[in-house]
Amino acid sequence: MAERGAHLTAASAPEDRPSIFEVVAQESLMSAVRPALQHVAKVLAESNPARYGFLWRWFDESFTLLDLLLQHYCLSRCSASFSENFYGLKRVALRGGRGRLATAGLPQKHHWKSLGFLVLAPYLRAKLEKLVSRLREEDDYSIHPPSSFWKRFYRAFLAAYPFVTLAWEGWFLAQQLCYILGKAWHHSPLLRLAGVRLVRLTAEDLHALERKLMGRGTAPKLSSSMTERVQLAAKKVLGGLAISLSTGLSVGVFFLQFLEWWYSSENQETIKTLTALPAPPPPVHLDHGTDSLLLPRLKTVCPLCRKIRVNDTALSTSGFVFCYRCAYSYVKSCQRCPVTGYATELQHLVKLYTPES
Incomplete structure (x- = not known):
């Protein structure tokens, strides 16, 4: 047909x-x-x-x-x-x-x-x-x-x-x-x-x-000048x-x-099944115990507003946790993670639910 x-x-x-x-x-x-x-x-x-x-x-x-x-x-x-x-x-x-x-x-x-x-x-x-x-x-x-x-x-x-x-x-x-x-x-x-x-x-x-x-x-004549040959x-x-x-x-x-x-989703799923590896440990230089200017000492504090986090939200691109409104406003304007600088979009915001909530 x-x-x-x-x-x-x-x-x-x-x-x-x-x-x-x-x-x-x-x-x-x-x-x-x-x-x-x-x-x-x-x-x-x-x-x-x-x-x-x-x-x-x-x-x-x-x-x-x-x-x-x-x-x-x-x-x-x-x-x-x-x-x-x-x-x-x-x-x-x-x-x-x-x-x-x-x-x-x-x-x-x-x-x-x-x-x-x-x-x-x-x-x-x-x-x-x-x-x-x-x-x-x-x-x-x-x-x-x-x-x-x-x-x-x-x-x-x-x-x-x-x-x-x-x-x-x-x-x-x-x-x-x-x-x-x-x-x-x-x-x-x-x-x-x-x-x-x-x-x-x-x-x-x-x-x-x-x-x-x-x-x-555009070939020059036999009596062409040097300028014509250069051209x-x-x-x-x-x-x-x-x-x-x-x-x-x-x-x-x-x-x-x-x-x-x-890099299509179907091919990446096949690659992941063939090369499945355990998750690597978090980077040492970004540990909360260090004197990093980007991260606060307390793990319950948002790195952006420096206050106790409200409505905890993580970025799937980096794993760091922020207040939802802080993360939403920053990612919407800058399109990257505030800590690592990784390219991030709004769909990478992940709401975290604790047992208390």
Whole structure:
């Protein structure tokens, strides 16, 4: 059934129109890069919080900046995003862009629209998902008073968010179904909003891209000056660096996909069962009996407020115990453990129940 459907899809589509499998594969390529890089930033932040802690706290902004530079370069040089160019696709304007070479780039209007939907849309969605997760945690812990206006607003927003997400995903699904049936030129509504569509690279595009990367067609005449020779050498070096960068990014994407699988929850459970070891003893230099400036002498005192702990809460990343409100406020603002500096989020707060309670 699936093979017959794929055959019909390929047969009914024009030659330059990519199949649904190609467009879905190029979208999944970039979606796998973000969690892999996020895990790398988390590992670095936990290994050296003082030096690499900012990578975890400002990961969304750092990744968005790198993604902006990468997508701007690819759109300018190849008329496609990084993943689209990786799968041999390019973007053309809906009007008057069919015969335009990939090396010519997109028109300015379509270029900036495409860049905004490629970079800003995923960033805003990631921020919105984090906001919804934080509001749900605050609602579960009842941070706001019952009569608070903001709490009623948060609850209304949380109640409407699943329906908004359902409508958004349904819009994309309907667009993909229309694309499969040949009723639409776009598999994504964002492409239609940007005023472009995806087509396959032609032979002329491939030759033009190769000449642009190698710096051909710029050879000086026999009577060229030293300045022209230096410029030619610099162009060859830049062409080699561009090819090396493109190859390195391609290999790096597959390596990041491997890291994402390696650190997945299913694979980690298998590793834990094979390499189960006893828990190590607590560090000696953080013992409560020492004169540490971070920890009080009494074990019942919160390291943050220096008072007897109320509503004991531990951080699963480090194991240290604080008052709930102290730990919540600190982790929410700094996203790390107050004592060890390990990268920590609100879901790492663990409520402790004593026999007396």
